[in-house]
Amino acid sequence: MAYSELIKNFDNIRDYMREFYVYGFKCREEYNKKSARSYDDERRRIESWLGGYMGFRRTQDGKNVFISVDSRAVRHNPFYKAWKAKSFTAGDITLHFLLFGILCGAGGPLSLQDIMGRLDACLSEFREPRVFDVSTVRKKLKEYEQKGMICTKKQGKAVLYRCAELIKTDGPEFPDLLDFFSEAAPCGVIGSFLLDKAGAHRERFSFKHHYITQALDSGILCAVFDLMRQKRAAEAETVSRRTGKRRMQSIVPLRVFISVQNGRQYVMAYSPQNGRIQSLRLDMICRVSAGEICEEFDRLRENLDHMQGSMWGVSTQGSGARLESVEFTVRAAAGEEYIHRRLEREKRCGRVERLDADTSRFCAEVYDASELVPWIRTFICRIVSLNFSNKTLEKRFWNDLDTMYRIYGLEDELHSCGSGSEDADAPCGREDENAAL
Numbered sequence: 001m002a003y004s005e006l007i008k009n010f011d012n013i014r015d016y017m018r019e020f021y022v023y024g025f026k027c028r029e030e031y032n033k034k035s036a037r038s039y040d041d042e043r044r045r046i047e048s049w050l051g052g053y054m055g056f057r058r059t060q061d062g063k064n065v066f067i068s069v070d071s072r073a074v075r076h077n078p079f080y081k082a083w084k085a086k087s088f089t090a091g092d093i094t095l096h097f098l099l100f101g102i103l104c105g106a107g108g109p110l111s112l113q114d115i116m117g118r119l120d121a122c123l124s125e126f127r128e129p130r131v132f133d134v135s136t137v138r139k140k141l142k143e144y145e146q147k148g149m150i151c152t153k154k155q156g157k158a159v160l161y162r163c164a165e166l167i168k169t170d171g172p173e174f175p176d177l178l179d180f181f182s183e184a185a186p187c188g189v190i191g192s193f194l195l196d197k198a199g200a201h202r203e204r205f206s207f208k209h210h211y212i213t214q215a216l217d218s219g220i221l222c223a224v225f226d227l228m229r230q231k232r233a234a235e236a237e238t239v240s241r242r243t244g245k246r247r248m249q250s251i252v253p254l255r256v257f258i259s260v261q262n263g264r265q266y267v268m269a270y271s272p273q274n275g276r277i278q279s280l281r282l283d284m285i286c287r288v289s290a291g292e293i294c295e296e297f298d299r300l301r302e303n304l305d306h307m308q309g310s311m312w313g314v315s316t317q318g319s320g321a322r323l324e325s326v327e328f329t330v331r332a333a334a335g336e337e338y339i340h341r342r343l344e345r346e347k348r349c350g351r352v353e354r355l356d357a358d359t360s361r362f363c364a365e366v367y368d369a370s371e372l373v374p375w376i377r378t379f380i381c382r383i384v385s386l387n388f389s390n391k392t393l394e395k396r397f398w399n400d401l402d403t404m405y406r407i408y409g410l411e412d413e414l415h416s417c418g419s420g421s422e423d424a425d426a427p428c429g430r431e432d433e434n435a436a437l
Contacts, residue, residue, distance in 0.1 A: 011286070013082055014216050016042045018283065049081035071210045075203050077183060079215035080192040094130055095140055098122055100163065109153065109160035112138060175201045183207055186258065186265070187225070189218045211263025217282045224253050224267055224288060231298075233291035236269075238284050246286060249273065252294045254301045256282075257314050266314045270300045277304055279314035307367075309349055315368035324369040325389040326350075329361045330382040339382065346375070359384070369393055 043065075047054060055068035069078065088096075102118045103110065110118075116134060123129035141161055144150040151164045175198040182191030183205065227234050233252045239245070251269035254277065258265050265282040277300070294300070307316060310323055332339040340360045343352045350364030366372065369390050376386070380401075388394035405411060 010082070010219065012042065013045065014219075017046060017079070017082065017216055018213075045085075046082075049085065050078055053078045067212075069210070069212060071207055074210075075179070075183070075206055076192065076195075077188065077210070077212045077215050079212055080182075080189050083189050083215070083218065084193070084196075091130060091132070095132060095137070099137070099140065099144075103150070103161060103163045106162070109162040111155075111158045111160055112141070113158075115141075115161065176204055179203055179205050183210065186214075186256065187218050187222050189215055209263070214263055214265055214282075217265060217285075220282055220285050220288060221256065221265065224256060224282075227253050227288065227290060228255070230290070231294055233272075233294045234269075234288045235291055236280065236288045237286040238280060239286055241284065250291065251280070252297065252300060253288075254297075254304050259313075268304055268314065277307065277316050279316070310366050312348055312350075312364070312366045312368070313371040315371055317367055323365040323367060324393075325363070325365050326369045326372050326376075326387075327361065327363045328376060328379070328386040329355070329359060329384050330379050331359045331384050332382060333358070339379075373397060 050067065053067055053069050053074070054065055056063055056065045067078075098119055099115070102115060102122070106114075106118075112134065116137060119132065119137065123131070141150060141152075145152055145161075149164055151162050153160050175195065178191045178195045178198065182188040182195055184207070185191065224234075233250060235248055236251050237246055237248050240247075250272050251267075252272070253267050253269045255268045256265060257268055257279070266279045267282055267285070268277060268279055270277050330339060330343070340352070340354065343360055343362055347362065347364075349366065350362055353361045353363070355361055364372070369388055370393055373393070376383070376397075386394070386397070388397070
């Protein structure tokens with residue numbers, strides 16, 4: 001029988017899932033944040049939801065578990081199951097049904113004193129009744145009010161409670177829309193909850209690039225969206241992946257950027273400490289709490305929109321305060337017209353100029369030129385000239401290329417590429433524009 005113990009604090013589960021299934025395949029002995037027994041308990045919980053999507057391999061260090069998902073066969077994010085788990089004590093269940101039984105049958109709003117009187121009367125019918133104090137009942141009523149299940153109003157000094165009017169539906173009218181939303185949109189777990197009410201239906205979507213691990217950050221993302229809607233500042237607790245240290249920082253969240261290449265999510269936020277707009281990885285944010293209304297929110301967002309014209313990715317700072325320029329020229333062989341079309345399609349904030357039938361030039365001025373390097377590398381063997389205003393970055397690019405040639409034992413090719421140039425030892429493409437990189 002599957003382990004079925006439910007959870008109360010999702011933050012703990014989020015930490016375990018990320019530590020073992022997202023960031024790296026750790027074995028039991030490598031996890032030292034808590035006791036071995038705690039590790040075993042949390043692992044069993046996770047396996048009860050993800051048992052059909054888990055694999056493992058044995059190494060000399062121990063047994064490593066990992067998520068194994070075939071996107072052709074799995075149409076819905078398995079991590080959503082963790083959000084649908086919740087723990088309830090016997091007292092929670094008892095108080096839940098008694099409170100709503102009292103409020104629904106009251107015929108009108110009741111004060112806390114009236115609710116306590118009726119609650120005591122109900123409990124007195126039991127042989128060994130539970131006892132709930134005023135503080136516990138008040139906290140539970142406040143929790144239901146925050147969830148929209150109970151409405152309150154003040155009458156003098158007293159607070160009156162009544163059940164909220166719930167909208168009754170037979171299920172979502174457009175399950176196809178929710179099928180797509182739940183897997184492709186931010187906070188798709190909301191669509192997954194709605195789909196649970198749709199019942200069986202024909203599912204029409206499957207996803208080649210399915211970034212399922214972002215589901216673990218849905219709670220943080222929802223809070224950030226709410227703060228932006230209210231135009232509020234926030235206190236964010238972030239953790240460093242390198243050191244594991246946590247720190248609090250004040251931010252004003254402005255927009256959420258999501259990478260279409262790897263699905264990673266970032267919060268673009270203004271930092272009052274340094275007066276700059278910067279990016280925070282969403283999975284590195286442990287929690288956020290609401291701050292004061294930010295009167296400068298609209299102006300800060302306009303600044304970010306203007307900055308996007310010089311942002312290749314999410315970095316808003318490079319080696320200095322000035323923009324960094326990048327320029328490279330590529331030459332396509334016969335039948336490779338797609339190279340120019342690709343430059344046009346992927347240029348983002350850059351510019352593409354057609355020099356002749358076979359040659360195209362790309363130029364851009366960006367905050368951080370290092371963000372372009374992985375993309376530029378995909379044109380190796382076609383680049384005939386390359387220039388960075390950041391010479392340190394340019395030198396690193398050539399050094400990486402030199403190292404790659406040596407790893408593959410191509411030192412002779414490295415030198416011959418520079419034949420005809422003034423420096424015969426120059427890596428190909430540095431001096432001789434006729435030699436393609």
